Amino acid sequence: MNKTLNLIKRDSWLEPYKEAITGRYEHALYKESELTEKGKITLSDFASGYLYFGLHRTIDGWIFRECAPNATCIYMIGTFSDWQEKESYKLQRIGNGNWELKLPADALKHGELYKLKIYWEGGQGERIPAWATRVVQDDITKIFSAQVWFPEEAFQFSKTPFIPKKDPLLIYECHIGMAQQEEKVGTYNEFREKTLPRIAKAGYNCIQIMAIQEHPYYGSFGYHVSNFFAASSRFGTPDELKFLIDTAHGLGIAVIMDIVHSHAAKNEIEGLGNFAGDPYQYFYQGAKREHPAWDSLCFDYGKNEVIHFLLSNCKFWMDEYKFDGFRFDGVTSMLYYSHGLGEAFVGYGDYFNGHQDDNAICYLTLANKLIHQVNPEAITIAEEVSGMPGLAAKTEDGGYGFDYRMAMNIPDYWIKTIKEKIDEDWKPSSIFWEVTNRRKDEKTISYAESHDQALVGDKTLIFRLIDADMYWHMQKGSENYTVHRGMALHKMIRLVTATTINGGYLNFMGNEFGHPEWIDFPREGNGWSCKYARRQWDLVDRKTLVYHYLADFDQQMIELVEGVKDFQNIPIEEIWHNDGDQILAYKREDLVFVFNFNPAKSFTDYGFLVAPGSYSVVLNTDAKEFGGNGLADDTIKHLTNFDPLYKGENKEWLKLYIPARSAVVLRKTE
Missing domain, CATH: 2.60.40.10 (Immunoglobulins)
Structure with a gap:
């Protein structure tokens, strides 16, 4: 193939690896031709x-x-x-x-x-x-x-076609079993009745549901799948899941599934581990069969029978349950023979050194082509940490076809910053670089914290910030310095993450209001208790506590982002940063975002060069309605000041009072 793929044209650093990239592209085309009998049938026909x-x-x-x-x-x-x-x-x-x-x-x-x-x-x-x-x-x-599941009166979906809103994609990541208040395993019906209305009110336009595929061990979070075509019965019936999805669509909420094709449970009676006495029917032979870190089995993506099984699985969930797409788990593990373990990925050569599983790359490319063939409006997201180029680029451009990739660097950055640096050492230049560090030709899903941080042995952002004081000082009137600091930074972190997206934003269930403690699924070590495998919604519902301030802020932030047409595609322009003052400012069209990460210093008449005009405050983390101090008067219209030095640049000074540890969003109104 002499033609240079667009993936390479857009990134000259990939030119030395043209042969490898082109080879992967041609391999996917060859395999598709083989599976579709040289085009006699479609990929969708094959995946049935x-x-x-x-x-x-x-x-x-x-x-x-x-x-x-x-x-x-x-x-x-x-x-x-x-x-x-x-x-x-x-x-x-x-x-x-x-x-x-x-x-x-x-x-x-x-x-x-x-x-x-x-x-x-x-x-x-x-x-x-x-x-x-x-x-x-x-x-x-x-x-x-x-x-046997063939009820006489099976659930019927609404006939109105659902088209997901992706302008931008605002994802509420959730788990059915732990979505309820009570100390038990929640159900599809309870989620539909109690949790969906909360998500709709919060303004999110997509839910990403974990642990749908049947898994023997509840505590695996759904990542050790045994039965790939079965919706987990511990949450209810197939019809109840369909009712949930149909209801979400009626609320304008897309539903994507956390699909696990990166590995499978070892179980033999329940799963595929030794099906029909052949331990290799679905999985690699030799040392590649077992995942060294996950105690699971690795699919042999080189077998057409395995490709057929997995592609059919993708189509099944879309056809039978009307899922709007998938977040593919463990993509890094699929891409590399090492599963990414112990690799640094410091240069482009690390992506093309022969240590990649070309069979898995081919499967992922075909999976994306299939999914979008079944539903052109479908959503696919890759959970991938290595930074493999082209993952979220179009297949015809030489990419793997995902619509988005998870910006996994961002939550890692935030938790590392909070754990290792005092406030005075937070650098706005570093923050801005991290939340905007991505390939320009690939869309990402930004998020401030991952669900992994809520699992046993780690802490959510709010718990890292406030820790034990969450038990004693979250009542209104009893807040101490630690609580005020934690709440202020929680809002600022989420605001800078959500407003710098180039694709979408994700929040894990309950984190928007600072859900305390960790997730601990019922197990022998805790007496099979569900005490920590639930969401304490009463905390945000009780107005005598401060949790609702964080939820109220999150709702306003989501409303702001969703209210701007094509927000995710509007260019981000840095206006100013000063690491000494700990000030950061950037703009997206008529919106200006200003952050003061300084823990002690407030600034009066701090100036920024912006387009001339009048600016009004549309969101302020320090507003009293969000639990802040309300130190600034947000009713004032801010008029820019002329400076002859910048007349030719069509810029004037916007001077603001910026309280310590706060952020404000302004909109140009004139």
């Missing part, structure tokens, strides 16, 4: 395995199919057969490693449980079908089984 495999009800009864090349004999067993092998439930081999069973209509009933009893050379075992769409756990025995 869920319509063929698994259990389906037909006009004549039932049909079940499974792919198990290593099997010698397979029975369907279940409550309908007293869990015994019966000849009438024996599958027949139909070629290409596939097996089939046809049953009359009265052979299975809605709600019945089943598994496969598989025999292979030298062994046998019970397995849950790989394509099972409903898997449940017995409350007493804790054993998982597939379940």
Whole structure:
């Protein structure tokens, strides 16, 4: 291929790696041609395995199919057969490693449980079908089984097509099980009834739901998946999840899923770990099979059967549940044979040194093409830490096709800054560089803190800032210096992060109001308690506490960002920074953002060169309505002052009073 891809044209530093980039691009084209029979079918047609495999009800009864090349004999067993092998439930081999069973209509009933009893050379075992769409756990025995799920009155989605709003994308990341106040596992219905209205009121236009794919261990946060086509039954039924998604769409909220294709649970009976006696049917052989850090198994993306399984999984969730897209977890782990462990990624050569898994790169490229073929308005986000160029560039330009990549550097920067530096050492130049440090041709999702910071052993931003004083001084009137400082910085950190986006912004459930403590899922070590696996919504609802100030500010901030058309695409222009004063100012069109990170010094008549005119305050972190001191009069219109030195530049001085540890947003009104 002699043509130079746009990815390389836009970044001359990639020119030395033209051969590698072009090779990956051509590999994806070749694989797509192979899978689509040289274009005779579409990628979407290819990715319809869920319509063929698994259990389906037909006009004549039932049909079940499974792919198990290593099997010698397979029975369907279940409550309908007293869990015994019966000849009438024996599958027949139909070629290409596939097996089939046809049953009359009265052979299975809605709600019945089943598994496969598989025999292979030298062994046998019970397995849950790989394509099972409903898997449940017995409350007493804790054993998982597939379940026949064909209710007579299945849920029907609204007929009005839903188009996600991405101007900009404002994501509320959430977990169904811990979204409720009570010390228990929450449900899809409770989330729909209680949490969705909160998200809509807060102004977010997208929810990213974690832990949807069935996972045996609740405490894995949903990242050790066993059944890829089954929505987790611990939260409710498939119909209840569909009702949730349909309700969100009615509120104008897109729903994306945290999809896990980077690895799988080792489980053999519940999962794919040793399906039909072949530990390599879905996974790499040798040392590459097991993930050294996650105690899980790594898919073999070089097998067409695995690509078929995973691509079909993407289409299934969009087709069956109307998900609007996906946040792909663990992309760094997929891209590198090392899984990114112990690598520094200090130069471009680290992305093209032969240590990359080209099969995984090809799969991700095809997955993005498929998803956008199924729904051109779909949203795809890559959770990737290495900075691989082209990840969120168009596939036709030589990229991998994601719409966005997570700006994982930002939460790392904030937590490191808070942990290691006193306020006096915070440098606005460093802050501005970090929140705007990204490839110009790739959109990112900015966020101030990740859900990982809320897990056991770490702390959220608010807990790092206030710590134990959160237990004693969050009542109005009892706040101390530590609380005032923590709340002020919490607002400033989120404001500078959210208003410098070039794609979207993300907040994890509860962090907008400074949810205290950490997340600790029920486990043996805590007596299987849900005390910390929930959200204490009463804290933000009680107006006698200061939490609502943070939530109120977040709502106004989101409203400001969403209220500006194409906000994420408006160029960011730095107006001023002074690390000595700890002052930062930048603009986006008619909005001016001014930050004073100085913990002790307030400044009077601090000047900034801006376009001539009148400026009004539209948001102030120090306003009393947000728990601030209200030191500035935000009703005043600020008029710029003429300076003959800058007449030719069409700039004048905007002079402001900027209290210590505060930020203000102004809009040019005239």
